[in-house]
Amino acid sequence: MAYSIQGKTGAWEVVIGLEVHAQVVSKSKLFSGAATEFGAEPNTQVSLVDAAMPGMLPVINARCVEQAVRTGLGLNAKINLTSTFERKNYFYPDLPFGYQISQYLHPVVGEGVMTLDMPDGTTRDVGIERLHLEQDAGKSLHDQDPNRTFIDLNRAGVALMEIVSKPDLRSPEEAGAYVRKMRTILRYLDTCDGNMEQGSLRCDVNVSVRKAGEGLRTRCEIKNVNSVRFVMQAIEIEAERQVELYESGGSVIQETRLYDPDRGETRPMRSKEEAHDYRYFPDPDLLPLALDQAYVDRLRAALPELPDAKKARFRVLYGLSPADATQLTAERELAAYFETVAEGRDAKIAANWTLQELTAMLNKRGLTITESPVSAQQLGALIGLISDNTISGRIAKDVFEEMVETGGDPVKIVDAKGLRQITDTGAIEAAVDKVIAENPAQAEQYRSGDQKVTGWFVGQIMKATGGKANPKMVNELLKKKLGG
Amino acid sequence: MALDIATVRRIARLARIRVPEEELPVMAEELSRIMDWIEQLNAVDTSNVAPMTSVADMRPHQREDAVTDGGVPEKVLANATDRVGNFFTVPKVVE
C-alpha cells in the first residue's frame, strides 16, 4: 500500500528528492592545509587561504578527490574523468572569499543507484543524480552579543560531498531508509563519519505533492535537516501543508524553508528571501580536475565489501533472513562483531544474541558496538557454552548480565558460580522422583490424561536444581516416570 | 542603452556596492558604452569552438592530505576591523 496523504479532494502522492551534504573524512581541508577536527577553539583551524587573505590560492587535497571517487564507486555511479570547479558567488559573513568553490556543470561523479532496505525486508532502488565536491562555510554565532554576529571560520573550507538523489522517493519511510542507507555506505567507505549531531551529515529535502498520474508540481526545499527522524517528520508536515494549500485554492511557491521540530512546522527562511543569482563560472585559480581510468580502477579494486554485498553473503553463508542480514550489516562494526561471534558456531544463535541481547544492552546503556563491554570473542564463547550444553539458554542470559557488569570471561563466570548444567542422569532422576513423590495429586492429574501440568512439573524440578538441570533431560525423565 | 537603471541597481546590489540613486543614470550610461563596444563579439563565429577552460596546458598538482597550516589565529585576525576574542564580527544577522 503506497504512502499517500488523504485530502478533501482525495489522495495525494508525495514526491521527495534528497540532497545529502556529507563532510569528507580527511585530515586537512579541501583547498588548504588547516585541520578539520570538530570542536576546536574559534579560528584556530584556519589558514590564510581559508580566511581569504589577499593573494591566497586554493590547492586541492588529493585525499578528498579520492574520497569522492570512492563514494561514487560505492554508489555504483559514473566517475567523470574530467570535472570542473566553479565559483558560486554570494555574500555572507561565513563565506570569506565571497564565493564557494563547488562543482556545478561538471561534477566529479554522475548518475548512480542505491538500494534501499525497507523495514519489511523488501528493497527498492533509488537513482543518484550526481555527487560533487564543495567547500563548507564557516559558522555564524548569533547569540553571543546583542548587536553583533560572531564569525568562526574553523569549518570554512572543509570538504563536503553533495550527493543529490533523483526525485524517486515516495514516502517519509523511504526517505528515512535512504538517509540511513547513505550513512551506512559512507561509513563503510570511511568517506564520511555520518555524525548528524555534529553536522557532518546534513540533508536538504525537496518535497512536492501531486495527484496520481500528474507530472511534477512545484517543490519546496527544506534546508539543513539534521536527523533521520526530522527528515521524516519534515516531509510529512511539509506535504500536508502543500496539500492544504492546494485544496484551499492556493498554490505552492518554490522557496527554501526551515523545519522547526519544536513547533512542528516548516517556514520560509528569511535569509533566502532575496532571489539569488550565483553567477557560477569556472574557478580560474584551479585547472579542470583530470583523473585517469587506471586511478579509478585502482580505487575500485581497493574498495571494502559494501553493505549490499555483505548482506547477500550473510544470507548465503549464515542462512540469515533478509531482515536479520540487513540489520547486521547496517554498521560495518556490527557486521564484523557478528562474524567474530559466529565464527565456528551456530550462526542463527549468534545472530539472535547479537541483534537481541547485545543490541538491547547497548541501547539501554547508550553505547555503540565498538564500546560494548562484552567483546565479540566473549559473546562467542558464551554461545559456545550454550551449544555444547554447558549451560542452558536461560542461564546464559544471567551469565551475559554478569559479563556486562564485570567484563568477565563466560567460562570463568559459569565455573565460579557453579552454573554448569546438570547432565548427570542419576542426579536429575533423583530430583524428578522427589518432586513426583511430593506432589501425588498433580501426578495423578497427569496420568488421567491432563498433560498441561508437565510445564508445572518442569518448573518445580528446575527450581529444585537451581535452574541448572538440562531441560531436555528433565522433560524426557519426567515423561518416563509419570508415564511409567 | 544596453543597461538600464534598473539593471544597474540590480547588479550593484548583487555586487554589494552602494550606488546612490542620483548616480545610477551616469553609471548606466558609462557601463552601456562599454557594453555597446563589447557587443562587437557577437559578430565572431564561435559555433564550433569550445570555451577556454585553462590557459596553461597542464594538470594541476594536488596536495597530500596533511595538516600543514592553521593554528595561527593571531595571523588570521591581525587585520580584523572588529574583533572580539578570537572571533571576527559583523552587524547582527537575523536568521
Next chain:
Amino acid sequence: MSDALTHLTIAEARDGLAAKKFSAVELAHAHIAAMEAMRDLNAFVTETPEIALERAGQSDARHGAGSAASAMDGIPVAVKDLFCTEGVQTTASSHMLEGFVPTYESTVTANLRKAGAVMLGKTNMDEFAMGSANITSYFGPVKNPWRLNDGKDRVPGGSSGGSAAAVAARMAICATGSDTGGSIRQPAAFCGLVGLKPTYGRCSRWGMVAFASSLDQAGPMTRSVRDAAIMLQSMAGFDPKDSTVVNEPLPNFEAAMAGSIKGLKVGIPIEYRIDGMSSEIEKLWQTGIDWLKDAGAEPVEVTLPHTKDALATYYIVAPAEASSNLARYDGVRYGLRVSADDLTDMYEQTRAAGFGREVRRRILIGTYVLSAGYYDAYYVKAQKVRALIAQEFAEAFKKADVLLTPTAPFPAFAIGEKMDDPVQMYINDVFTVPASLAGLPAMSVPAGLSADGLPLGLHLIGKPFDEATLLRVGQAVEQAANFTALPQLLGKA
C-alpha cells in the same frame, strides 16, 4: 659616486659587488637618496629604507663570506604594491587596503628575498591593477620622469606605473611588476624600460593581490634585457601553493640569451596594423623588422584574424574574474569597514567607499556579464573567442619562432587626457592583451623616441615557456636600437 651607482644595471651592479668596488649598503643608500629626492613623482606608496639597509647589510656579509645567494644579492628592488610583504603595508593602491599589513610574504617577493634582493619600498599602481595610466590609484597619479617642455606631466602607463617610474628615474635598479593585459609592458614602453611578462604559470601568483586570475602574471621591469633575464630567474619557479604554476625546472635565462638569432623566423602579424596607430609607431615597427633582418632573422607574415576582438574579450573575462576576486573585500576580516547596523548596509557602504570609480565600474561589468541570462552571451562567448585567439597564436607559431609588434599604439600621454571615455583608455592595451589572453610570454624593449622625445617600445611575443628565445631576440632589438636616452627629469645625458 652615488649618481653613478643608481645608473648601474643589475649585471653591472652584480659584477661591482662581486669585485668589492662598492657595498650593497652603499648601493642601497644611493637608491634611498634617489627615492627621497624624487618623491614628487609619487612612485612609492610605502618606502622601506630601514628594511633596505638591513637586507643590504646582510647581503654585504654574504658577499664578504664569498657566498652571494644569487646574481640578485644586494640589488635594490622596488616592489609593486600588490605583492604582499610580511610586516609591510600592502595596499594595491586602494583605500580598501589602506593600512593592511600582511602576515605573510608573496612567493615572488620571498623568492627575491631568498636571492638576496634588497627591497626599497612598495610602488604605486593603478588601483587593484585596473588601469593603463596609473591614474586610478587612491594615492594619486604617478608622474612619468620622461617629460616634455609643455609643462604637462605624462603618465607612466599602468598599472605598474610606480615601478616603471622608479626604475626609469633611477630610484631602483629594477622592479617587480604584474601584467594582466599589458600592465608590465605598456608602462615599460612609456618609460623607456624593458618589461617582461612571462608565460602564464611561470611565476607563482601566491600572495599577489589578484585582479584576474587567468591572466595575472608577475614579471621583471628593468633597464636591460639581460637584467630581465637575471631578475626573472629569481622570481620564477614552481610553487606548491599555486595550482596554476608549472612544475618544470627553470632554464638559465641569462645563459640562454647567448647566441645569434640567425635563421630565426620573426612573425609579423598583419592584423596589428590598426587604424589610429601613429605613423611614428608604424615606422618604428618597420625599423624593428629591419634590425632583426640585419641580425640574420627572417621576417614572415603571420595572420591573427581575431586580434581585433581581443580587447572586447579581455574586457569581459578580466572584469568577470575581478568581480569575484574582489568579493573578499567585505570589511570583515581586514581592510576598510564602514560601520552600519545592518550587514548589507555595511557591505555596500564599505565597498562603495573602499573601491575607486574604475574598480567599481569593472566589478559591475563583471557582475553583469556573469549574471543569469547574460552568462552565455558574454562570458562563455568571450571564452570561446579567447580559445580562437589562442589557437591562432598556436598556428602562427608553426611558422614563426617569435612575433614582433609595437607595444602601444601611442607614446605616454598627459595626465588628464583620455580620461572621459573608459573605452579610449582601454585602447592602450590593444597590442598587449592578445598575448595575455593566450597566456604567452611577451616583452617590451625600448626602441626609440617619438619626435617630441618620449620613449617607444617594440613588443615581442614568444611560444609558451620559451622566454629564452624572447630574451635572445629582445637583446638583438636592444643592441640595434642602442637606446641610451635618459628621462628629461634626470637632466643632461
